[in-house]
Amino acid sequence: MLQALLKADENLGYNLYKYCQETSHVKLAADIFSISGDETVWFGLPSVVGSLLFMMRGLGALRPMGCLEEGMWDCFGAAAVCIFVETALKWVFRRKRPGYSPQSKVHSVPGEWFSFPSGHSLRAFYWPFWLSRSKFVGLLSPLIAFPRARYCVPWAAAVGWSRVAKGRHFPLDVVVGASIGAAVGWFTEDYLGGLGRSVVKVVGGIFITYFYGITFLIPQVSGDENAGAISKYGVAYYGFYVLLFFATLPKDFESMGAQTLSVDGNSCTTIF
Known part of the structure; x- marks a missing residue:
């Protein structure tokens, strides 16, 4: 029964991949949606923007956060939780990626070479909960507060589709990844809340910081072939991670006092 299901899953994935690769505009759409859900975006953007803002305020000495x-740091922490869950499950199931398409040889954390579940789908279906529940998102722009975040679901589905269309995953990887992402998003952003969500995100961040160094940065610095497009920025990128967890994210535990901007009693002092 299981083997029949997996075989049907592989056949469906291959047929979708073949069609998308033969249709130029569909292939382009798959590339765009896949990039929009990539970890480079959801780790890179908050790392760079958050670190620049952190340095602009004098490393925290001149004014409050x-x-x-x-x-930005909350977004980074959410992405870290996703990749922690993704990596753990990939090591449990160890399903090989589709053999009918070329796969990336660049891996930032251990287990990325496995297929089940799809990390892109997991992240994409986590984000509506982050947009809906995160106090920081609500402070920045109430316009995207719940329930408007549900409008992100079509984008999340398109991200999942793109992973099959590009031959990176089988359909079942995407469906399960999306379900897990929604469950983890609800648990972290809605059920836990407050201190609990901060602790979970710090743990996830420590995980990605440690294994990013071991899997990507150290081999790259040592001259390994596992370099990738951002290799020359690797040291600085890893530095952002360290800066985050030793100097910035712990502020989440202390950011409840000021009342200039407030959502559900939680606040920070200024937009920037």
Whole structure:
């Protein structure tokens, strides 16, 4: 029964991949949606923007943290939770990626070479909960607060589709990844809340910081072939991670006092 299901899954994935690769505009759409859900975006953007804001305020000595900076670190922490869950499950199931398409040889964390579940789908279906529940997002722009975040679901579905269309995953990888992402998003952003969500995100961040160094940065610096497009920025990128967890994210535990901007009693002092 299981083997029949997996075989049907592989056949469906291959047929969708073949069609998309033969249709130029569909192939382009798959590339765009896939990039929009990539970890480079959801780790890179908050790392760079958050770190720049952190340095602009004198490494925290000149003025309190602004909402945008807190929001960037909160986004980073959410992405870290997703990749922690994704990596753990990939090591449990160890399903090989589709053999009918070329696969990336660049891996930032251990287990990325496995297929089940799809990390892109997991992240994409986590984000509506983050947009809906995160106090930092609410402080920055109430316009995207719940229930408007549900409008992100079509984008999340398109991200999942793109992973099959590009031959990176089988359909079942995407469906399960999306379900897990929604469950983890609800648990972290809605059920836990407050201190609990902060602890979970710090743990996820420590995980990605440690294994990013071991899997990507150290081999790259040592001259390994596992370099990738951002290799020359690797040291600085890893530095952002360290800066985050040793100097910035712990502020989440202390950011409840000021009342200039407030959502559900939680606040930071300024937008920037």
